[in-house]
Amino acid sequence: MKAALIGAGQIARQHLTCMKGLPGVELVAICDLSPATAEAAAERYGIPAWFTDHRAMLEKARPDVVHVTTPPTSHFKLAMDSFEAGAHVIVEKPATSTFEELETLVRRAQAAERHLVEDYNYVFNHAPQQILQRIRSGQFGAVTHVEVLICLDILGPSGFADPNSPHPALTLAGGAIADFLPHLASLAHFFIGPHRTAQAVWAKRKPSLLPFDEFRALVDAERGTAALSFSSGSQPDAFWLRVYGEQMQATANIFETRLTFDGPRNVPKPLRPFFSGLEEGKTIRRAAVKTLLRKFKGPGAYEGLWELLTRTYRSLADRSSLPVTASDVLAVNRLVEALKPREQRPREQRS
Amino acid sequence: MRALVTGANGFLGRHVVAALLARGVDVRALVRPAARLDDLGWPSSLEVFRADLRTSHELAHSFDGVDVLIHLAAVVSGGEDAQFAGTVAGTERLLDAMATSGCRRLVLCSSFSVYDYSSTRRSLDESSPLHQVPEVYTRDGYTIAKWWQERLTRRFAEKYRWDLTVLRPGFIWGRDHGYLAALGQQFGRHHLVIGPLTRIPMTHVENCADVFGVAAVDPRARGQTLNVVDGPGERIWSYLSDHMRGSGQPGWRLPVPYWLAISMVRLAFATLFRRATKVPGILVPRRFESRLKPLRFENRRLQETLGWTPPLNYQQCLARTYGPAAARAAKG
Numbered sequence: 001m002k003a004a005l006i007g008a009g010q011i012a013r014q015h016l017t018c019m020k021g022l023p024g025v026e027l028v029a030i031c032d033l034s035p036a037t038a039e040a041a042a043e044r045y046g047i048p049a050w051f052t053d054h055r056a057m058l059e060k061a062r063p064d065v066v067h068v069t070t071p072p073t074s075h076f077k078l079a080m081d082s083f084e085a086g087a088h089v090i091v092e093k094p095a096t097s098t099f100e101e102l103e104t105l106v107r108r109a110q111a112a113e114r115h116l117v118e119d120y121n122y123v124f125n126h127a128p129q130q131i132l133q134r135i136r137s138g139q140f141g142a143v144t145h146v147e148v149l150i151c152l153d154i155l156g157p158s159g160f161a162d163p164n165s166p167h168p169a170l171t172l173a174g175g176a177i178a179d180f181l182p183h184l185a186s187l188a189h190f191f192i193g194p195h196r197t198a199q200a201v202w203a204k205r206k207p208s209l210l211p212f213d214e215f216r217a218l219v220d221a222e223r224g225t226a227a228l229s230f231s232s233g234s235q236p237d238a239f240w241l242r243v244y245g246e247q248m249q250a251t252a253n254i255f256e257t258r259l260t261f262d263g264p265r266n267v268p269k270p271l272r273p274f275f276s277g278l279e280e281g282k283t284i285r286r287a288a289v290k291t292l293l294r295k296f297k298g299p300g301a302y303e304g305l306w307e308l309l310t311r312t313y314r315s316l317a318d319r320s321s322l323p324v325t326a327s328d329v330l331a332v333n334r335l336v337e338a339l340k341p342r343e344q345r346p347r348e349q350r351s
Numbered sequence: 352m353r354a355l356v357t358g359a360n361g362f363l364g365r366h367v368v369a370a371l372l373a374r375g376v377d378v379r380a381l382v383r384p385a386a387r388l389d390d391l392g393w394p395s396s397l398e399v400f401r402a403d404l405r406t407s408h409e410l411a412h413s414f415d416g417v418d419v420l421i422h423l424a425a426v427v428s429g430g431e432d433a434q435f436a437g438t439v440a441g442t443e444r445l446l447d448a449m450a451t452s453g454c455r456r457l458v459l460c461s462s463f464s465v466y467d468y469s470s471t472r473r474s475l476d477e478s479s480p481l482h483q484v485p486e487v488y489t490r491d492g493y494t495i496a497k498w499w500q501e502r503l504t505r506r507f508a509e510k511y512r513w514d515l516t517v518l519r520p521g522f523i524w525g526r527d528h529g530y531l532a533a534l535g536q537q538f539g540r541h542h543l544v545i546g547p548l549t550r551i552p553m554t555h556v557e558n559c560a561d562v563f564g565v566a567a568v569d570p571r572a573r574g575q576t577l578n579v580v581d582g583p584g585e586r587i588w589s590y591l592s593d594h595m596r597g598s599g600q601p602g603w604r605l606p607v608p609y610w611l612a613i614s615m616v617r618l619a620f621a622t623l624f625r626r627a628t629k630v631p632g633i634l635v636p637r638r639f640e641s642r643l644k645p646l647r648f649e650n651r652r653l654q655e656t657l658g659w660t661p662p663l664n665y666q667q668c669l670a671r672t673y674g675p676a677a678a679r680a681a682k683g
Contacts, residue, residue: 010432034440036503040495044488163385164403296627 001025001317004063004087006054006078007070008032008041011092014299015067016045018306022313029061054078058085065090065316071168072179076101079116083108088115088316090309093182095329097172099337106326115322117312118329120186122239124304124311127252127259128187131243134250134261135191141246146191146226148184148241151234155208163209173340174202175211177230184217184228185335186328191243193222194331198338204346205233212346217339228339239301255301257294258287353377354567355417355454357404357445358424360386362528363460363520363563366556367421368393370564381413381424404441414452419567420445423460425500431492438496439503446507455512456573458566459504461519462497463552463578464490468640474647475552477519477576491632494641516572520559520579521552521648526672528556529594532642534587536633540602545643546609547588552580552648555668558661565657577653581661581668584648597673609645 003025005012009032019025031051032038042050051057058066058081066082068075068091076096079089089109095118096102109116122128134140154160160167160176172178188195200217204210215230239254248263260280265272299306311323354371358364359380371378372394379398382388388399400413404424414420422445426437449457463475470480482490482498490498501517508515522531533551536543554562562579566572585593588606595601616639624630632638653659663671 009436010430013432034436034443036439036443036499037435040435040439040488040499043484046485164383165406296624296629298628300629 001064001313002028002062003065003067004029004031004057004061005041005067005069006031006057006082007068007074007092008034008037009069012041012067012069014302014305015069015090015309016041016047018299018309019067020045022310024317025313028063029057031057055081058082058087063087065313068092073097073168073171076105079105080108083112083114083116086112086114088117090117090119090312092119093186094118094172094178094336095182095333099333102330102333106330109326115316116326116329117308117322117324118182118186118332119305119308120182120190120324120328120332121302121305121308122183122254123186123190124307124323125254125301126257126303127250127254128190128241128304129307130259131241131250131252132190134248135243135245139263140243140248140250143191143224143243143245145224145244146188146242147229147244148187148226149229149231149238150180150183151231151236151238151240152180153235153237154232155206155210155213161209166209170210173344174215175344177202177210177212177215177232178340180230181336181339182332184230185332185339187241188219188221188226188228189328189332189335192219192224192226195219195221195335195338198335200339200341202341202346211344212341215339219335256287256291258284258291260284352418352568353379353416354419354421355379355381355400355413356421356423357381358422358460360388360391361423362525363523363556363560364423365391366525366560367423367563368397370557370560371421371567372397374564374568376564376567379413379417404445405437407444410445410448411451414449414454417452417454419456419458420449420454421458421460421563421567422504423563425460425497427493429492431495434492434496435499439499442500442503446504449513450507450511456514457504457508458516458518458563458572459501460563461501461517462493463519463521464494464641465498465501465519466641468644468646469637471644471646474649475578476649477578477652489635489637490641491638514573516566516574517576518562518566518579519577520554520562521584523554523556523559524668524672525556529598529672531590534591534594535607535643540600542591542602542604544587544591544604544606545612546645547586547604547606549587549609549643549645550584550648551587551590552578552646553584553590554579554581555661555663555671557671558663558668561662562653562657562659565659569657571656575652575656577656578648578650579653580648580650581665582650585665593669593673597669609643612643613639 027047029049030041030047031054035052038050066087066089068078072094075091082089154176169176169179198219202212203214204212213232217228219226241252243250250261252259260283262276267275315322354376359368360382368378379400381400383403384401426434465481467480467482487498535545558581559579617636620636
C-alpha cells in the first residue's frame, strides 16, 4: 500500500517512524510548504519523492493513503483533495475547524468510497485498550462513569503561548485547550458511546495569551456518564483516566505506563483494602520501571498512534472494519462541538 | 553601508551590532516581536525591525536598502523539530525574502557542529570532513539544524550568485555563558572532566563579534569559509578552574581520561543501548566525540585571509566574563 504525508512538522515524525516499520506499507512521497523541511524528511526516512505542492504530489505519487499532519485549519482542503485523488485519509486531530466541514468531509469520503480516520491516539494506548479488553470480557461489568483529566502546563513561552509566533491551535474555539478536546471526547466515546447532553465550564485563571486555561465538563452518554477536564494550573503533567464499572475500577496515567485495577477479591471483606493496596503498590513500581525503560526506545506516550496506524493499515489491507470508523469520528466531533465555549473569551475579559 | 542583523538581541547578536556600529555600519536589527530591548543600550539611530522568521509575512521589507545580511538567528532550545523549523525553515523564509531584494551579500553564522568529528584526525580546520546524508540525521537537533542551515544558505548563494561568507565559530563564551558543553558532564556543582588536557575550540563573544564586523566590511571575506576560534584554546581543566573561580561556584572536579570515557560509552552503546533509539547525547559515541574529542584547533585561515587577531586576550576575556566590568562591556 502506497502512503504519503502532508505536513512534515512535529507529529509527522511519529507517523513516519511508525510507517517505516509497517509491513506492506511503502512511503512514496512527502509534502511540506518548506522545501528544506520536505527534503530533510525525505532523506531521513528514505522517501523517494518530496513536494511543496500537495496537488502535484497526489497526481504524481498516486498514494493509497494520505496522512494529513498540518495545522488544523488546513486539514479540510487537504483531505478533500486527497479524497478527490482516490486516497484514504488519516488526519491529525482536530480533523477540521468546524463540524460542518467534518460532515462535508465524511460525505465526500463516502461518495468516493474512501475512509476518513481521525487520530485518537490515546484511546489506543496500552492502558485504555487493556481496560476496554476487560470490559469486553465481562470482568469489569458495565461502565457507569469515566473521568479524564489532563494536567499540562500549556502556558510556557515556547509552546501554545509563544508571544512571537501564535500557535495555530489558538484560532480554534477554546484556544489551546480545543487542541485536546478530541482526546477527551474520544476517550469518553469509546467507553460510554455517543453523548446525549454535555455541560462545560471554561475558565481563565492566569494571565496569558490563551483565551482559557481551565476546562471542566460533565457528559451524559448512551452507556454512562463522563467528567472531562483539562487543567494547565495543576502540576506535575499527567493524563489521568479513571473508569468505573459495576464490578471493577481502573486508574491509568496515560503519559506514563501506570495502570491499576481494583475489583472483587477472594478475601474477607475487611481485608480487601489491604490486599488491594499491596497489589496496587506492586503494579505501580513495575510501571515506574517500564516508564523509565521506554524513554530509551520506541514511541513513548505515542504508542497509541503506532497502534492505531498498525491496525488501520491492517484493516485497509484485508478490508475489515477500521479501528476508527466514520460514525466514531462524527460522534466524537459532535461531543467536541457540544463542549466548545460559546464565547472565545471569558466573560470578564470582554468587558 | 547598511547591515540587516538577525538574532540581533541574542548573546552574540548584541556584540555583533556593537562591532558593526563601531565600524560605522548602519544597522537594522531584526528581532522577534516580543523581544525586550530596553537593557541593550542601542542608540536611537539603530533601526529595529520586528519579525519572527518562522511566521512573519513582511520579511521582504526588512531588506529595503540593505547591503549585507548578517544572519545569526537560530533556535538553540526545544526539540529537534522546533530547532529545525526555527533555524532551517526560518532561514529559508528569510533568504526567499532576500532573493526579492537588491541585497547580494551575506555573512552566515554557522557552527563547528557541521564538522564530522568522528572522521577528523588530530587537527580540525576548514578542510575537515563535514557531516553527510544520512549520517547527519543520527546527530542531535542543533547539529542537524545548523548543518542544514549552512547547506541551504550555500544553495541560495549559488542560485542567486550572492557573495557569501560562512563563519563557523567554536564554543562562544562570555558573561552568563561561561559553562560550555565541551567541559564534560555536570552533576549539580560537581564536574566529570573528560579529557582534562583537551583544548577547547573557543571564542570569546566579543572577539567572535569582531570577526563578524570585519567580515561585513572587508571584501577579502567574500566567498570564504572561516573557522572562528581565538587561538588553540584553553585546556578543559584550567578553563573549568577559571570558570568555577570566576562564577563563584565551587565544586569537585573528577578527571577521566578521554580514551577511558569513550571506550566505556562505546561499550555501553554496543551492549546496553544497541537497540535503543532514544539515548541521551553523551551516551552516543558520535555525539560524545563531537563534544569532547581531543583535536587541535587553530585560526590560521582567519588570520591569513582577514589578517585578524583577537582584540582581547584570554585574561581580558576572563575579566569581561566574570569581572565587575562585565555588565558594562556586554552593553557595548
